[in-house]
Amino acid sequence: MSLLCKKALHRCQLTWLLLAAAAAAMLLIRLVRRRRRRPKPRQGKLRVAFAHPDLGIGGAERLVVDAALGLRGRGHDVTIYTARHDPRRCFDETRDGTLRVVVAGDWLPKRILGRCYALCASVRMVAVALRAARDGPDVVVVDQVATAVPVARAACAAPVVFYCHYPDKLLCVNRQNPLTRLYRAPLDWGEETCTGLADVVLVNSRFTAGVFRRAFPRLAVAPEVLYPPLSLDAEVAEAPRDAALLLSINRFERKKNLGLAVEALALLPPRVRLVLAGGYDPDLPENVEHARELEELAARLGVADRVTQRRSVSGDEKARLLARCACLLYTPENEHFGIVPLEAMHARTPVVAVDSGGPRESVVDGVTGRLLAPDPQTWARAVADLLGDAAGRRAMGERGRERVRDLFSLDAFADRLERICVGVLTRR
Structure with missing residues (x-):
């Protein structure tokens, strides 16, 4: 067997092994952990945990920051949990103390042999979800990586809202290699299964909603469209236009x-x-x-x-x-x-x-x-x-x-997200 095939086979075996370990850990949590009754939220105030894989600079990160700012502005207690937060490449609100950011799982690898990004992100998000659960949130909002959904539900018994920017299975387009398909099979299955365990699934556009339904035909869940917002409070810079x-x-x-x-x-x-x-x-x-x-x-x-x-x-x-x-x-x-x-x-x-x-x-x-x-x-x-x-x-x-x-105002977005969080908690 060639060295390349051996490496690919090793990746496949590692994928199955880690997913089995994650499943066993979730089962252990359910069987052994004593579910303490979460304290009721103070009148009108929720403890909301956002779980995000890498709090850098990008559209997904901007959405999480704006969502946290919007709920915080309505009097809720908000914390962002992430596996990575580099002060050199992040949004100002996560660096200057405006928002509370907690890092967990940064010690876990981001890749293995220069590959396995999706697998590592899934494992790191398990650590993020477990850390968020320790603080006893009323609602957990999981962003991007669905692996955290069942972990959060098992570890803190809180309802989970999952925001899907795009199905990860569709981002892996190079599947000609049989070993790549074998590597992706448990990840794709896990993504669909974990997504279906969320109490509410949100997507960022009607376009993504259509893609979601085609990508996850087994799921009966109907995703709700919640457009990413833009804060209109920020001053628009004034400068002469450069026509070139x-x-x-x-x-x-x-x-x-x-x-x-x-x-x-x-x-x-x-x-x-x-x-x-x-x-x-x-x-x-x-x-x-x-x-x-x-x-x-x-x-x-x-x-x-x-x-x-x-x-x-x-x-x-x-x-x-x-x-x-x-x-x-x-x-x-x-x-x-x-x-x-x-x-x-x-x-x-x-x-x-x-x-x-x-x-x-x-x-x-x-x-x-x-x-x-x-x-x-x-x-x-x-x-x-x-x-x-x-x-x-x-x-x-x-x-x-x-x-x-x-x-697309932040106020409209925050109002809708607040109603979703309150509603999912009420249904529980």
Whole structure:
């Protein structure tokens, strides 16, 4: 047997072994642990625990922070539990003491032999759920990784709300290798089973709701759509618009399709520049590799001097970039929702996005921006039209700001989430 096959077989065996250990631990919790009666919440006040795998910088992390802020602003006691929180790459509210953050399971590996990310995330989230249970929350909100759902329910007898950004089983697209399929089989089964144990399942868009139903046909649960919010209290940075500046905000990952923005730039006049800003973790090989790939692509297309990378930008810097740029280029295909277009529209910045997934529910083509096929020439023509029409850009920006205020405010989101948490506790 080749070395590669031996490694793959080892990964499969390890997957089954760890999942069996997790199942045994859950059973032991149920059989041995004395379920103490949780103290009733104080009048009108809930203890809410958020469980999230890695509290870095990204749309999912922004949602958790905003959800915690929204419930905290309504008088509830909120704590975020996570397996990783790096003060160098996180949102300000998790670093400056605004929100209480507890780290658990950081000692567990994030990957094994450079692989097994999903397995390790599942195991780490078990540790996060167990730590959250120790504080006796009234409601647990599990984000992204469903493994924590049954653990939280078993360990603290609290109802669990699961927020599904996108089924993890669909993020693993390379399954030609039989051993990869064998490795993924228990993970996929576990994801579907654990998701079905949640008291309430939330998704971030109608697009994701449809994907959820197709991905988990065994589940009778009907997911509820709760759009990610945007805080309208934050000051919008004021800066003169640069009619030759384009902006992209995304993590440095291949699935974000950032090359589309670079390729479109190469078809635009030399005065036009592009800033690639977003989450970047030097400990994640894909971030490092893809940032280098984008630099190489820009050099090949002759636009290296017109492309700037701004990695792990702060909230203030992101706000300044959104205020200065002529328009935002949002390049992911079939994005689950995407909070960045909302941030751009709130800053009165037109959005050019791929015509698929969540942006179809946030961006209105021809009204607040453009929805286009992922073709560089199509994007270059649309961007050129926007750059040449300052009045049109201003009108799109104003309409975008109105749309965010009407449909995606943090107040509306927090009200709905509070009703869900109270309702699920009442049903219990």
